[in-house]
Amino acid sequence: MTLEEARAAFPVLERFAYLNAGSAGPFARATVEAMRRHLDGDLERGRSGRPYFDEMLELRERLRARIGRLIDVSAENLALVDSTSRGCSTVLAGLGLRPEDEIVTTDVEHFGLLGPVHASGARVRGAVDAAGRPAARLSAAIAAPRSPASASRSGMAS
Secondary structure (H helix, E strand, O other): OOHHHHHHOOHHHHOOOOOOOHHHOOOOHHHHHHHHHHHHHHHHHOOOOHHHHHHHHHHHHHHHHHHHHHHOOOHHHOOOOOOHHHHHHHHHHHOOOOOOOEEEEEOOOOHHHHHHHHHOOOEEEEEEOOOOOOHHHHHHHHHOOOOHHHHHOHHHOO
């Protein structure tokens, strides 16, 4: 898919640019069409009962498998969450961080990441001043170990 084809999938981009849209991002045509089909089915069949529940579970599994194929990851290693913030929280909770662990981040992160980072129990140190820093220098500054604890888990920095 070319950049032009990708942009064409989002009609609103003909008039607006979305910069860091977050939860209020634009919909692709295909997304709206799928949502309409699903909602029409809900309108006709209702949203309760065992058949509805079973269909939801099957749709989730099909989606996980499809995403897995797109990114070459097994569906068993994918989790579907309702937001990026919940995903950050889920991943950080799963790391089993302790007070002796250290997280190095920038000063321009969204609270959806910073909240779980600070709640993780790990030390948050060496916040990198990202404003105006070229991307290559910023990546090097984030990756540079700040302490023995961050050096041992430097793969967490991104």
